[in-house]
Amino acid sequence: MTGLLETPYGTRDFLPAEAATKRAVEQRLIKLFAAFGYDEVVTPTMEYLETLTTSGGRVIEPHLFKMFDRNNHTLALRHEMTTPIARLVSARLNDAPLPLKLSYLSNVFRFRTNQPGRQCEFHQAGVELIGTSNAFADAEIVALAAQALSVAGLVDFRISLGHVDFAAGLMQNLPHDLQTQIKTAIERHDIVALNSLPIPDALKKIPALQGGRDLLTDAQALADNDSSRRALDDLSEIYRLLEVYGVADKITFDLGLIRDFEYYTGMVFEAYAPGVGYSLAGGGRYDNMLADFGAARSATGFALGIERILDARKFQHADSTASTKKIFVGYAVGREVCAIERAGELRAAGNVVELSLTPQTQAEAEKSRAEKFCTDLVYVA
Numbered sequence: 001m002t003g004l005l006e007t008p009y010g011t012r013d014f015l016p017a018e019a020a021t022k023r024a025v026e027q028r029l030i031k032l033f034a035a036f037g038y039d040e041v042v043t044p045t046m047e048y049l050e051t052l053t054t055s056g057g058r059v060i061e062p063h064l065f066k067m068f069d070r071n072n073h074t075l076a077l078r079h080e081m082t083t084p085i086a087r088l089v090s091a092r093l094n095d096a097p098l099p100l101k102l103s104y105l106s107n108v109f110r111f112r113t114n115q116p117g118r119q120c121e122f123h124q125a126g127v128e129l130i131g132t133s134n135a136f137a138d139a140e141i142v143a144l145a146a147q148a149l150s151v152a153g154l155v156d157f158r159i160s161l162g163h164v165d166f167a168a169g170l171m172q173n174l175p176h177d178l179q180t181q182i183k184t185a186i187e188r189h190d191i192v193a194l195n196s197l198p199i200p201d202a203l204k205k206i207p208a209l210q211g212g213r214d215l216l217t218d219a220q221a222l223a224d225n226d227s228s229r230r231a232l233d234d235l236s237e238i239y240r241l242l243e244v245y246g247v248a249d250k251i252t253f254d255l256g257l258i259r260d261f262e263y264y265t266g267m268v269f270e271a272y273a274p275g276v277g278y279s280l281a282g283g284g285r286y287d288n289m290l291a292d293f294g295a296a297r298s299a300t301g302f303a304l305g306i307e308r309i310l311d312a313r314k315f316q317h318a319d320s321t322a323s324t325k326k327i328f329v330g331y332a333v334g335r336e337v338c339a340i341e342r343a344g345e346l347r348a349a350g351n352v353v354e355l356s357l358t359p360q361t362q363a364e365a366e367k368s369r370a371e372k373f374c375t376d377l378v379y380v381a
Contacts, residue, residue, distance in 0.1 A: 010111070010120025012307075022123075022310060026105055028151045029125045029304070033103035036144055038127045040103045043084040049074040051087050054292045063111050065120075077109035082289070082301065085128050090293035098131030098297070118278070119307065126283070126303035130290070133298035135234055138267045138285060139241035145281050145302045146247035149271060152309050153318035157273040157280065159250050160210075162257030163235050164264050164284075166219070169227030170203050186258055209255035213239060219255060231266075238267060259284060267300070275315035280308045326352045328374035330365025332381050339380040346378065 007013060014022055030040060046067070053061050064076040078084050081104050093100060105125045112118055127144060129137050142159065149157050167186060171179050182203060185194040191207050202222040209219055216232050216239070223229045235253065242248045259268045259282065268284030283302025290297040327346055331339035336359070343355040354372055356365060362379045369377040 008120075012119065012121075018310070021313070022306060025152045025309060025313075026123075026125060026306065029148055030103065030105055032148055032151050033125075033127055033144070036101070036127075036140070038101040038103035038129075040105070041085065041088060042104070043078070043081070043088055043106070045107070046075045046077055047084055047087070049076045052076050052079065052083055054083070060110075065109050065111060078106070079110045080108055081106055081124060081126060081303065082128060082286070086290050086293050086299075089130060089297070090290060090295035094295050099137070100130040100297075101127065102130070103127045123306035124303045125306060126301060128299060128301035130297050130299045132300075133285075133287060135237040135267075136241060138234075138300050139238045139245065141283060141300050141302055142238065142251070142267075142269055143242055143245035143247050145269070145271060145283065145304070146242075146245075146250050148304055149273075149280065149309070152304075153313050154273055154280075154309065154316060155318075156316055157250065157271055157312070158252055159247075159269050159271045159281075160252055160254040160257050161235065161238070161267065161269045162254045162259075163231040163267055164258045165231035165234075165266060166223070166228045166255050167203070167206055167258055169223070169225040169229075169231065170200070170206075172225065172227060174199065183258070186256055187260075189256070207256040209253075211253060213253075215253045215255070234267065263289070269302070271304075273312040273316070276308060276312045278308060280305060280312055325376070326354060326372070326374040327376045327378055328354050328356070328365065328369035328372055329378045329380065330356045330360045330362065330368065331379065332361070333359040335359070335380045342378060342380055 033040070049064070049066060052064060060079055064079055066074055066076045069075055085102055085104065089100060103126065107121055107123050109121050111120055127141070129141055142161065146159055171182055174182070178197065178199070181197055182194065182199060185197070186206060189207060194207065195204055202224070205222065209215060216236050219232055220229070223232055239248060239251065242251055257268055257270060258264070263286055264284045265287040266285035269282065270279040271281040273280055281302055281304040283300070285300040287298040290299060329339055329343045329346070339355060343353045346353045354374060356368060360368065362381070365379050366377055
């Protein structure tokens with residue numbers, strides 16, 4: 001039967017060692033988020049289609065996995081977590097004191113071409129900070145993302161930091177159709193298309209505006225409007241705070257990084273690591289989304305791709321998080337009760353214990369220990 005032993009398109013299995021490493025990384029992330037005051041929330045795997053396509057989300061509809069309930073309502077599997085959390089905040093936490101700090105660990109679904117780093121089912125961990133619109137909040141989000149990548153086991157990574165208002169300010173007086181062409185070219189990093197447009201030279205330079213702290217000073221010469229200047233000032237303040245957090249050495253600036261003009265309203269960022277040709281994390285400020293759910297709030301946050309982090313860990317030869325010491329307990333005929341009791345004592349002391357399911361000689365137990373990759377043998381004679 002075709003497909004009987006295959007996983008569906010765009011999905012994957014996690015074998016025991018992979019699953020153990022994945023779980024260990026996720027636990028480290030949730031512990032870190034909690035240490036910053038972010039409370040975990042869990043939302044349904046499926047939402048009403050109208051929920052997921054609110055806030056200009058119609059462009060994502062062709063990529064959703066859709067279904068119908070018994071009342072003929074159209075449902076869809078969540079494609080990211082920010083929209084469900086915006087729905088949850090508006091419906092269940094509308095009167096909660098601000099700011100709200102929420103975290104999540106979830107699987108999400110998106111139909112797309114199956115290629116490295118892009119699956120139809122994937123896992124995300126992230127946070128949303130709702131109700132504060134200043135640079136201090138944005139700096140906490142970026143710093144938390146950097147620390148999250150570190151606790152996940154990565155040493156070599158960079159975070160590219162940008163701001164959508166820098167480019168938006170430079171094109172604010174241009175015709176709408178031309179602005180759309182510029183945005184598309186910048187988002188796709190299509191320098192040829194950008195240079196072919198009848199636009200000011202400042203806009204054509206945007207893809208090359210990458211570098212360290214000095215870039216913000218150099219870019220002031222191109223900022224001929226209040227919006228672009230405020231964007232640079234905002235990035236300067238965020239960077240000053242990131243220096244205090246001790247993560248500024250991981251930061252580079254990319255004023256051509258705009259992600260999605262229709263979604264983001266301020267600071268944006270993406271994280272990358274050597275050997276992995278796609279971003280490990282991404283986020284930014286999105287102050288307009290919650291208004292579409294009837295509860296206007298400023299917001300900022302990020303999501304990390306768990307599978308992508310696992311890929312980066314392999315490239316960086318990160319220490320296995322699944323190397324917990326494991327004890328194999330074997331026993332002679334008639335010693336089952338004593339073996340069960342001994343295994344219980346060892347587990348109570350914090351050990352990982354596998355108990356043989358049949359009596360064995362000590363030699364057989366030693367062979368089983370080796371086959372099971374256990375580090376120690378306890379034999380009950």
